[in-house]
Amino acid sequence: MSMTKQDGIPDYPGLWRKLNALGQEDFVQSLQQQVRHQYGGAGHGDLPRWLTALEALREFTGTGFEVVDGELRFPMAGNQDGLREDLLALSPWRKGPFYFGDTFVDTEWRSDWKWERLQKQISPLAGRAVLDVGCGNGYHLWRMLAEGARLALGIDPAMLFGCQFLAARHFAGGDLPIGVLPLGIEDVPANLQCFDTTFSMGVLYHRRSPIEHLEALRGTLCPGGELILETLVVDGDEQTVLLPHGRYAQMRNVWFLPSSDLLVLMMQRVGFENVEVLDLSITTTEEQRSTEWMTFNSLSDFLDTEDCSKTVEGYPAPKRAVLRATYGRA
Numbered sequence: 001m002s003m004t005k006q007d008g009i010p011d012y013p014g015l016w017r018k019l020n021a022l023g024q025e026d027f028v029q030s031l032q033q034q035v036r037h038q039y040g041g042a043g044h045g046d047l048p049r050w051l052t053a054l055e056a057l058r059e060f061t062g063t064g065f066e067v068v069d070g071e072l073r074f075p076m077a078g079n080q081d082g083l084r085e086d087l088l089a090l091s092p093w094r095k096g097p098f099y100f101g102d103t104f105v106d107t108e109w110r111s112d113w114k115w116e117r118l119q120k121q122i123s124p125l126a127g128r129a130v131l132d133v134g135c136g137n138g139y140h141l142w143r144m145l146a147e148g149a150r151l152a153l154g155i156d157p158a159m160l161f162g163c164q165f166l167a168a169r170h171f172a173g174g175d176l177p178i179g180v181l182p183l184g185i186e187d188v189p190a191n192l193q194c195f196d197t198t199f200s201m202g203v204l205y206h207r208r209s210p211i212e213h214l215e216a217l218r219g220t221l222c223p224g225g226e227l228i229l230e231t232l233v234v235d236g237d238e239q240t241v242l243l244p245h246g247r248y249a250q251m252r253n254v255w256f257l258p259s260s261d262l263l264v265l266m267m268q269r270v271g272f273e274n275v276e277v278l279d280l281s282i283t284t285t286e287e288q289r290s291t292e293w294m295t296f297n298s299l300s301d302f303l304d305t306e307d308c309s310k311t312v313e314g315y316p317a318p319k320r321a322v323l324r325a326t327y328g329r330a
Contacts, residue, residue, distance in 0.1 A: 008051065009039045010166055012179040018151035022129060024194055031181055038159065038182040050163040053089035054170070060086075060101070062171025067146045070112055072139065074171040076101030090164050092294040095136040100171060108294035110287045111139045114201070114230070118322050121278045123226050125149045128196035131188075131220050134203035137164035138180040142172075151177040153195075157184050191219040201230035205248075210256045214270045224330030227272060231263070233280070233321040238262045242315065249302040249311045249318060260321045272325035283318040 012035075019028050039047070061077045076083070084103045087093075096107030126148030132141055135154030138161070144152045156162070165180035185203075198220045200213070207213040217227055234242045236259035248254035258266065260277050267275045285308075288299040299318070304310040309317050 009036050010162075011174075012181075014175040014177040015151060015153060015179040018129070018177040019153075019194075022194055024192075027189060027192065027194070030187075030189070031183075034183055034187060035181060038162075044159040047159050047163075050090060050160060053086055054163055054166055056086045056089070057083075057167055057170055060171070062100075062173070065142060065146075065168070065172040067143065070116065071099060072097070072112070072142055072146075073099040074101065074168060076171065087167065088293070090160065090167060092160075092296060093137070093164065094161075094294055095139040096293075098139070098168065100168075106291045106293050107139075108288060108291060108298055111136075112143075113287055115140060115143050117279045117281065118228065118230075119143075119147070121322075122228055122324060123197065125197060129153075129194060129222075130197045130199070131155070131195040132199040132201070133185050133217065133220075134200060134206075135161075135180055137161040138168065138178070140199065140201070141165075141178055141180065142168065145176065145178050149177075149197075153178075154180040155183040155185065155188070156180060157182055185213065185216045188216070188220060190216070193219065193222050193225075195220050195225060196222060197226045197228065199228045199230075201228070204229065204231040205255060205257055206253050208255050210258075211266060211270060214267060214272075218270060218272065218327050221327045222330075223328040225327055227267075227323075227325045227327065229263075229267070229323045229325070230320060232257050233260045233263060233319055234316050235259060235319075236261070238265045244313070244315060247313060248315055249299070249313075250297070251302075260323070263321065263323060267323065267325050272327055275323060275325040277321055277323050279320075279322040281320055283320055 016028050060083055063075045063077050065074050080101045093105050093107045095109050095111045096105050098105040125144050127150050130144050130149045130152045132154040135156050138154050141152040141154045162180050162182050198217055200217050204210050234257050238261035240259040242257040264275045285300045290298040
């Protein structure tokens with residue numbers, strides 16, 4: 001199964017068909033133009049190297065994908081010699097983990113743990129059109145598709161994540177209604193009202209204007225649609241918010257950490273209904289850590305060495321909330 005068309009630009013025929021069936025022909029044309037633009041030379045400077053790594057994976061044959069006992073697996077047929085090295089060429093791998101044949105990709109994040117925390121608390125995804133904003137390499141999209149989503153579209157501007165997704169799609173089959181496209185939420189038309197469920201996980205605190213982000217997410221949902229929002233929060237009441245002076249846990253682009261109560265209020269103010277907090281969890285160094293597949297600094301390097309309840313800057317250590325809300329009536 002080819003990962004790209006003859007001109008080297010990825011194609012997503014299964015995804016396009018499902019979106020067209022929803023009456024989104026104009027949106028599909030816009031998406032196709034963005035893909036051509038980004039993969040045609042406007043992307044990251046390392047894109048040629050990553051595309052070369054993808055070409056090397058053509059030698060290996062996948063037989064689909066499956067979730068077995070909570071593990072995302074891409075079974076392989078034939079010889080797998082050299083597969084590990086070719087996949088390492090697409091490092092760093094941040095979201096996962098993945099099993100490609102006999103190769104275990106031990107990613108920085110145990111994204112499967114996050115999925116386990118929210119999977120049984122959200123509306124069943126069977127038959128639903130799903131959007132994942134800031135999806136990374138698409139790990140959760142595969143879990144959504146395994147749950148029966150009729151289409152799973154992920155957007156993330158990071159080109160490496162798109163290439164990692166293309167590697168997985170090569171082994172799973174290229175005609176599935178799934179895709180990771182090199183876009184941000186600002187590239188999605190306002191008030192598209194197309195998706196039954198929209199996920200935004202690990203994005204809100206990177207946005208300079210969190211209210212505008214919530215409004216943009218609202219606009220992606222069809223009437224009665226469901227938003228699943230995951231973000232960093234701090235303890236406090238509905239008037240509590242942390243705006244870091246500089247970095248937070250060594251991240252430069254963290255702007256806004258509300259309390260979960262304030263976040264509920266914000267979502268209600270922009271029109272979401274039935275807002276509820278599904279989960280509050282402290283991020284542990286077992287869930288986020290350096291590995292052979294992501295060798296840079298990770299959470300343990302971002303916490304105070306003498307008090308792990310604080311970041312190196314002295315702020316509260318990362319705590320994440322998962323919230324669910326609906327918008328409008330079906």
